[in-house]
Amino acid sequence: MKxxxxxxxxxxxxxxxxxxxxxxxxxxxxxxxxxxxxxLNEKLIEKGEEPVAFDHDCxxxxxxxxxxxxxxxxxxxxxxxxxxxxxxxxFKDGDTVVVEPWRASxxxxxxxxxxxxxxxxxxxxxxxxxxxxxxSAPDANTLPVGxxxxxxxxxxxxxxxxxxxxxxxxxxxxxxxxxxxxxxxxLLPQGQPERNRRAVLMINQQDAEGFGGCTNIGECEAVCxxxxxxxxxxxxxxxxxxxxIAGAGRVEA
Amino acid sequence: MYVMxxxxxxxxxxxxxxVTGLIWVGFVLLHMYGNLKVFLGPEYFNAYAEGLRTLGAPxxxxxxxxxxxxxxxxxALVLHVWSAYSLTQQAHHARPSNYIVRQKVxxxxxxxxxxxxxxxxxxxxxxxxxxxxxxxxxAPGVFVQADAYHNLVNGFHFIxxxxxxxxxxxxxxxxxxxxxxxxFQTLGLNNQNTETSIKGAALALSLVISIGFAVVPxxxxxxxxx
Numbered sequence: 001m002k003x004x005x006x007x008x009x010x011x012x013x014x015x016x017x018x019x020x021x022x023x024x025x026x027x028x029x030x031x032x033x034x035x036x037x038x039x040l041n042e043k044l045i046e047k048g049e050e051p052v053a054f055d056h057d058c059x060x061x062x063x064x065x066x067x068x069x070x071x072x073x074x075x076x077x078x079x080x081x082x083x084x085x086x087x088x089x090x091f092k093d094g095d096t097v098v099v100e101p102w103r104a105s106x107x108x109x110x111x112x113x114x115x116x117x118x119x120x121x122x123x124x125x126x127x128x129x130x131x132x133x134x135x136s137a138p139d140a141n142t143l144p145v146g147x148x149x150x151x152x153x154x155x156x157x158x159x160x161x162x163x164x165x166x167x168x169x170x171x172x173x174x175x176x177x178x179x180x181x182x183x184x185x186x187l188l189p190q191g192q193p194e195r196n197r198r199a200v201l202m203i204n205q206q207d208a209e210g211f212g213g214c215t216n217i218g219e220c221e222a223v224c225x226x227x228x229x230x231x232x233x234x235x236x237x238x239x240x241x242x243x244x245i246a247g248a249g250r251v252e253a
Numbered sequence: 254m255y256v257m258x259x260x261x262x263x264x265x266x267x268x269x270x271x272v273t274g275l276i277w278v279g280f281v282l283l284h285m286y287g288n289l290k291v292f293l294g295p296e297y298f299n300a301y302a303e304g305l306r307t308l309g310a311p312x313x314x315x316x317x318x319x320x321x322x323x324x325x326x327x328x329a330l331v332l333h334v335w336s337a338y339s340l341t342q343q344a345h346h347a348r349p350s351n352y353i354v355r356q357k358v359x360x361x362x363x364x365x366x367x368x369x370x371x372x373x374x375x376x377x378x379x380x381x382x383x384x385x386x387x388x389x390x391x392a393p394g395v396f397v398q399a400d401a402y403h404n405l406v407n408g409f410h411f412i413x414x415x416x417x418x419x420x421x422x423x424x425x426x427x428x429x430x431x432x433x434x435x436x437f438q439t440l441g442l443n444n445q446n447t448e449t450s451i452k453g454a455a456l457a458l459s460l461v462i463s464i465g466f467a468v469v470p471x472x473x474x475x476x477x478x479x
Contacts, residue, residue: 008353019353072356098354104347168358170365171340172347173263203262212344213263215367216435222358231444238441240264247255 001027001093005040007052008100013108019098029089033076034059034066036088037099053112061085061225064160067167068113069100074164074223082162082225102167106174106209119209120161123178126205127198130191143189156184158226165220165228171212176220178206179232186239196243203240263343264439266336271436273329273336278433278458280326281425285465291478295402302401334375341368363431370424377421384408409473418470426463430455 003024010017024043027036034056041051057065066083070076076086091097099113107115157180165176182199185191191198214233221230243249259265290301309318357365383389385408388396392414394407409415433455437443443451472478 069352069354072352072354073358100352100354103350103352105349106347170348170360171344173344200262203264207263207343210347212347213267213340214439215340215344215364216431216438217360217364219358219360229445230438234438234441234443236441237264237268237439240262241259241268241441244259244262244265245256247258250255 001029001088001091003027003036003091004094004096006096006098007040007112009052009112010101010109012111017109017112019100027088029087031088032059032084033068033070033086033088034084053110053114055114056084059084062160064162067102067162067164069102069167071098074102074167075162075225079222080225080227082160085225102163104163104166104172104211106172106211107163107166115163117161117163119211120163120174120177122209123174123202123205124181127181127185127202128194130185131193132190145188149187153184153187156180156187156228156232159184159228160226162225164223164225166211168219168223169212169214170217170219171215173214173220174206174209174211175214175233175236176224176228176230178202179230179236180228182236182239183232186235196239196246197248199236199239200243200248203236260336263340266340267439269332270336270340271439273333274432274436276325276329277333278429280322281429281462282458285462288469289465291402291405291469292472295400298402298405299400303399334371337368337371361431363427364435366424366427367431367435370428373424374421374428377417377424380414380417381421384414405469406473406478409470412474415470415474419467422463422466425466426459429459429462433458 005022005024006019007022008017009020022040022044024036024040027039031039034054037052037054044051054068055065057063059066061082061084064082067075068083070083070086075081075083076090078086078090101109101113102115102117106119107117109115159177159180161177161181163174163177166172166174169175182202185198186195216230216233218230221228259268287301287305290298305319306316363370380391383391385401385404388398388404392408392411394411396407397403409418434443434448434452437447437451469478
């Protein structure tokens with residue numbers, strides 16, 4: 001099939017970017033979106049032009065590297081998939097496809113479609129440690145964890161930190177990410193001692209990085225490739241409320 | 254007293270917004286209920302208006318409790334608007350340049366109109382106070398301090414005021430639908446099992462409040478209340 005592409009090109013973070021039109025022929029419906037981008041880049045290289053820079057790694061939807069806003073939706077029109085798992089059969093012959101990078105000031109553009117998401121790493125670092133004894137593995141069943149509880153923790157732990165929630169949020173908020181990261185520890189017994197403190201520290205870092213606040217619109221949940229629920233945001237709100245009132249993280253006599 | 258540090262984080266600001274918003278939801282419900290007494294005639298309605306001033310008598314003096322309520326509502330309003338403004342600024346800094354192509358996936362009209370809807374409500378509120386509480390000359394006719402019924406009927410015969418009131422009520426119903434749900438989510442009292450019932454209750458509340466408010470000016474215009 002034939003596609004009219006409009007791709008965001010930006011030489012570097014401090015240069016102006018703009019959409020550039022490309023016509024791409026012979027796109028197979030079985031290709032992934034990234035393979036289509038590869039095809040475009042091969043054509044650009046043949047013509048002696050600079051290829052489009054974009055992030056990618058595993059190409060099987062688990063690493064969280066790739067991510068593009070495709071026709072105004074983070075990770076494109078198909079729900080619950082990353083850009084690499086989005087196949088060209090979701091588009092029609094002759095479609096115009098607009099490709100833009102994640103847009104948020106805490107995610108500065110490095111080049112073209114590549115953004116710097118290290119703000120996410122700093123939010124996780126701010127959360128700190130969990131109190132687990134090192135040494136030999138504990139006996140099985142010394143610390144019982146309910147099945148529902150562990151399932152829920154795994155749902156939260158599915159977050160691959162791709163940043164689609166930030167890209168989709170009209171406020172540029174990272175709440176779904178932060179909530180998932182706080183919840184997968186806060187739901188398990190091992191994460192209890194620092195639970196509220198972790199929530200407060202992570203939200204403080206999120207604010208400091210320049211992300212916006214949550215208005216409970218739900219766009220994050222809708223584009224999340226791992227279908228992480230906004231329930232975790234409610235949970236984070238609760239932990240931050242309790243943690244703030246209790247002065248969590250403060251050491252005082 | 255770490256509760257005083259809530260205003261520092263974005264979630265804290267949202268908690269302030271949720272709590273102050275819920276205070277106003279309570280007020281708006283009572284206000285709507287009180288307004289409906291207009292259908293019982295001038296004596297009954299004016300007695301209700303006077304009753305608000307003598308609330309808590311003989312323990313509390315004339316208008317004392319009324320001023321306590323006004324103080325609480327004013328503080329709540331200031332905190333609500335301040336946190337909304339502060340979070341709006343934060344959101345604009347987080348997304349200074351928007352997408353060239355933008356599609357919403359599941360956001361609804363109510364959730365996307367919270368900010369400018371809030372501004373419409375604020376403008377309406379100021380006009381409403383000038384019009385029917387302070388009796389400032391913002392509409393034709395004579396304002397009689399002790400005759401709330403007369404002021405109401407006279408006030409809604411001025412059609413531009415009636416239109417502004419109806420716009421205010423529509424903005425309020427949208428604001429409440431998302432706002433009430435949002436307050437529960439922000440206070441951490443929502444999950445997938447409760448979401449449908451909370452949204453249903455928020456919809457019912459916003460419909461009851463908007464119909465309950467709109468029916469009064471419409472009845473005046475239709476000549477049912479005269």
